[in-house]
Amino acid sequence: MMNVLIVHESMFGNTREIAAAIAAGLRRGRPEDDRSVRLVHVDDAPVTIADDVDLLLVGGPTHAFGMTRPETRQDATTKGATSSREGLREWIASLTPRADLPVVTFDTRVHVRMLPGSAARSAAKALRHKGFERAEQGETFWVEGTPGPVVTGEVERAERWGAELAARVSHGVS
């Protein structure tokens, strides 16, 4: 049985929507009461990943070309976002490393402006630096603007990506 933990950060709800779609894709074809895919907000995420977790997914919004910082989260709250205690950056710094664990990151970003940098890339780098040797950058999902919404079709793409990841883990390739 494959267990997946999805840890997400989201200030306006867009990354949460994407994370939920990825979870739905991972759960596709599984029984209604299946508990093998867990979705948690970064504020509630464990600092030690349980031994029975086979795949860790980590996703958050891109702020100032990378992961959020206290100042960028503050900036977002002045624009109407819900504040969180910490972001992916602080959570990753607090983690107990697991070198063998497959980890894939994702993020949300704005498509219209051609801005460089992504939280998925920064998170994968920070995770490898922390000792998660198998951490890799996954997908970016696009939002229309800072508060969202998610660009049309991206929720469906996230669900498909989740289903692909499930196939990958169950075949033991990851």
Ligand SMILES: Cc1cc2nc3c(=O)[nH]c(=O)nc-3n(C[C@H](O)[C@H](O)[C@H](O)COP(=O)(O)O)c2cc1C
């Ligand atoms: C302070 C701040 C900085 C941002 N910087 C970037 C950026 O560098 N590149 C980008 O594509 N989007 C940037 N954005 C837009 C966010 O990526 C967008 O708000 C986010 O994807 C929404 O996800 P959420 O609803 O999960 O918070 C920024 C937003 C805020 C509030």
